[in-house]
């Protein structure tokens with residue numbers, strides 16, 4: 001255990017100056033491992049890297065403990081006892097829903113690792129789990145603020161140096177293209193910072209396109225963009241159109257209770273076929289055609305209502321504060337985009353230690369693809385939480401082991417910064433594309449509407465992708481920030497990039513599978529397309545089935561190795 | 562969105578400035594936080610549960626509350642018990658039981674894709690927890 005992350009001027013290590021030396025970095029740190037993010041994936045990665053003997057810096061855009069989807073929302077966890085029948089049932093449950101794209105090797109590992117980590121939560125972090133009548137702890141759910149507060153504490157006790165309000169903007173690579181650190185901006189101090197490291201774990205969460213879904217506005221796909229600039233690819237980006245029910249005008253996208261709901265037209269007549277699970281597209285269609293969908297949780301009896309109050313306190317916040325009794329009164333609902341947060345696409349993983357195609361770069365949580373355990377079906381409800389803690393654990397260990405192999409050489413490498421879009425435009429700032437707000441609005445017009453992203457159809461996808469490509473071309477040329485605005489410009493660029501990978505993959509998958517539903521290809525599970533799609537590129541986009549990907553190992557090979 | 566910082570309650574501990582994930586607050590010259598960038602607020606309620614003196618109120622709306630809205634009136638929110646209500650439910654603050662101890666969410670996720678157990682339908686009967694209260698009910702500002 002160590003806290004050896006040292007701050008000091010760059011010259012201390014007698015390294016050549018970086019190619020584009022900005023003013024001065026404060027702090028300018030060195031560490032074995034840099035973890036980018038502050039949610040469950042990042043905190044587990046930091047703890048496990050530190051336990052593996054590494055010096056660790058964790059840099060979060062927000063505050064490690066309250067930032068990210070889990071901290072605000074809370075999660076059910078895929079916590080399944082190690083009994084063969086239970087495990088087999090757990091694995092089978094999303095296999096068809098996920099379009100058979102999950103992988104047994106990975107599901108087994110995640111179930112094992114999650115079992116272990118949840119025990120650590122109970123024993124090391126003393127998480128206050130509820131208990132049953134016999135006094136046994138019930139460990140299948142985690143309340144967000146409580147879980148993440150305890151993870152922050154554990155990170156600090158492990159000697160990790162935590163930088164809050166420190167969004168990372170770009171990766172730094174050495175002469176060989178290995179990732180060797182990252183640079184970012186300390187928002188509350190108004191100055192750039194840098195961390196040189198042996199390896200980097202990207203745990204930046206998914207991308208929900210600033211839709212204001214609960215806790216998700218920090219998740220703008222930054223990690224995807226940074227990974228792509230270093231040469232990593234994405235996987236499963238077509239499974240990035242999760243939409244969650246929320247009371248209209250609110251942020252609270254807790255959806256489990258809507259299975260007790262009846263949905264109605266504005267005139268109070270029942271909306272046939274609408275539901276939380278299978279009937280969500282009916283809600284989307286009705287919102288498009290009629291503008292209003294009403295809801296009432298009238299299928300819950302007295303006992304259920306009491307239990308629901310105890311189950312998810314934050315579910316009731318908007319109702320209580322708006323003076324609505326959701327069990328007896330109708331209220332309008334909306335669908336908020338949660339993109340890859342409750343979708344499954346993300347950075348492609350190429351080994352059991354959550355490495356990517358780029359040496360020194362690891363990915364965990366929603367920043368990584370979750371197809372390996374839930375295919376094309378949502379990772380929400382249980383799998384994502386299990387994946388975040390498991391992949392975080394492996395990435396933290398993997399990154400620290402990689403850093404160790406570099407030895408003395410680690411902090412003496414010449415660094416090249418990789419950030420382009422929104423950071424180093426190819427032309428001079430001008431016009432609409434120079435304003436990050438306009439870029440965000442333009443991207444949102446293409447990725448949020450239900451008729452473009454949720455209810456997919458080839459021609460509409462093509463038009464939306466063309467618009468996003470135009471947005472990208474312009475922002476590549478003209479979008480830049482300056483000070484804190486740089487963070488916002490990068491977020492806008494990352495959202496545009498994410499949208500383009502999303503639609504590129506969505507167009508390539510000419511069938512319906514998982515959450516990806518094509519109106520022009522409604523047939524489910526075309527046997528010829530039962531394979532994961534890899535997508536990548538920045539100015540020029542590409543997508544290929546995994547087996548023909550332009551990379552060394554396939555996931556299946558990595559898993560078998 | 563965050564609507565109220567009570568100047569009379571605030572003790573200037575800076576916690577809300579530190580924990581807000583989207584950096585909405587700035588410190589005033591007298592040490593009291595001000596809502597500097599309300600449009601960045603993601604309505605996550607985090608600042609509220611961290612504030613040790615119940616000085617903050619986050620309206621459940623994703624846009625600003627209109628002028629004259631009860632969601633902007635401190636006295637009203639204090640009188641109805643809305644200030645600090647969510648912190649009580651989460652069970653933070655001296656002498657409180659963590660709200661997570663009352664969590665019965667597993668009853669609702671049992672049997673859901675990948676979760677062990679069978680889906681209860683309709684959800685009722687002896688398996689359900691007694692109506693033990695996790696604290697005062699959340700008050701409505703109306």
Ligand SMILES: Cc1cc2nc3c(=O)[nH]c(=O)nc-3n(C[C@H](O)[C@H](O)[C@H](O)COP(=O)(O)OP(=O)(O)OC[C@H]3O[C@@H](n4cnc5c(N)ncnc54)[C@H](O)[C@@H]3O)c2cc1C
Nearest residue numbers: 038039041061068069070076168205365366381382384385
């Ligand atoms: C309402 C809701 C309910 C959910 N319920 C469940 C559930 O019941 N079960 C389940 O399994 N899953 C659930 N999910 C999904 C689950 O919350 C996520 O999968 C999980 O939070 C992923 O963890 P993470 O650490 O990868 O990302 P997050 O928890 O989102 O954390 C991402 C972190 O990265 C930071 N970050 C982002 N960009 C940068 C940057 N450029 N530099 C530095 N830091 C950065 C953020 O500040 C944040 O701290 C739910 C999601 C939502 C929105």
Ligand code: SF4
Nearest residue numbers: 581602603605606608
């Ligand atoms: S509700 Fe969340 S985003 Fe808004 S001010 Fe409070 S902590 Fe910040």
Ligand code: SF4
Nearest residue numbers: 571572574575577612
């Ligand atoms: S957390 Fe509460 S007491 Fe502390 S500065 Fe903020 S408003 Fe004031």
